[in-house]
Amino acid sequence: MSTNKTQHYQLNQWEAEDAVLRTEFNEDNQKIDGALSALSAGLEGAATVEQLTALSGALQSVQAANRLELLLDRTLTQNTEKVALDVSQLDMGSYLKLFLVVRAAVAATNGYSIWMRFNGISDKVYSSLNTVSSNTTRYAEYSLGISSGWTTRFLDLWESNGALCYGMEGLSISMDLYERSGGHCSALGLGQLKAINLYSSSTSSGPGSAIKSGSSFRLFGIK
Incomplete structure (x- = not known):
């Protein structure tokens, strides 16, 4: 069993004398997977905002041309x-x-x-x-x-x-x-x-x- 945890995501940290448990590895993997998934969704959202901004600019150009x-x-x-x-x-x-x-x-x-x-x-x-x-x-x-x-x-x-x-x-x-x-x-x-x-x-x-x-x-x- 790990003695310490990381500051932000509470991932396991083992000392030399600690026993390494498979369940701890699995818990860490789930936390990392969830964090990466959230990060990916955030990046996709940012791309969507950029796309919407570009579309809005294009629409304004069309409206300006169409009097x-x-x-x-x-x-x-x-x-x-x-x-x-x-x-x-x-x-x-x-x-x-x-x-x-x-x-x-x-x-x-x-x-x-x-x-x-x-x-x-x-x-x-x-x-x-x-x-x-x-x-x-x-x-x-x-x-x-x-x-x-x-x-x-x-x-x-x-x-x-x-x-x-x-x-x-x-x-x-x-x-x-x-x-x-x-x-x-x-x-x-x-x-x-x-x-x-x-x-x-x-x-x-x-x-x-x-x-x-x-x-x-x-x-x-x-x-």
């Missing part, structure tokens, strides 16, 4: 009269353009309208034109004009001369695009945008059908 970012993705789980797409945590001023894709859930024969405002502003600061030029006519909101045949709206948002401009195209069930329309909001610029508000009722025409469950809203930004 189009998905900023918001929301799908309604129930009918509602209004939807607020909150972008207050994003630096809107860092984007050249925003793209909003609205896919409205509609019945086969019954369409409805959706009206849009920015930051909840309901003053007459919105124009609605077949071009994106300025116009003296102002409205309290901008109509997206959802119907049973035209269920998807593509809007691009950008700033020009300090005003938040928007253009819109529609996609029908048969995948036909209709004429582009748009206008601008004279109350704020793109960098001041905090929320895109969508409503089922209009200040001019009153309450309408609710925005249906299953409708989706995806906002992209390009830098």
Whole structure:
């Protein structure tokens, strides 16, 4: 039997007069095997961290090259009269353009309208034109004009001369695009945008059908 033990792992140390037991050798071998196994696992973990760091750097490079970012993705789980797409945590001023894709859930024969405002502003600061030029006519909101045949709206948002401009195209069930329309909001610029508000009722025409469950809203930004 050994007289002494090592300091850290308590391995057996024999004096000249000690009897050497096989069980002591076996115990030492088990301790050494366990320590080497733990060391190997630690080295593998370190390699994994290095690999993850490298992958993260590669992903950031890809994201930097791909300037189009998905900023918001929301799908309604129930009918509602209004939807607020909150972008207050994003630096809107860092984007050249925003793209909003609205896919409205509609019945086969019954369409409805959706009206849009920015930051909840309901003053007459919105124009609605077949071009994106300025116009003296102002409205309290901008109509997206959802119907049973035209269920998807593509809007691009950008700033020009300090005003938040928007253009819109529609996609029908048969995948036909209709004429582009748009206008601008004279109350704020793109960098001041905090929320895109969508409503089922209009200040001019009153309450309408609710925005249906299953409708989706995806906002992209390009830098």
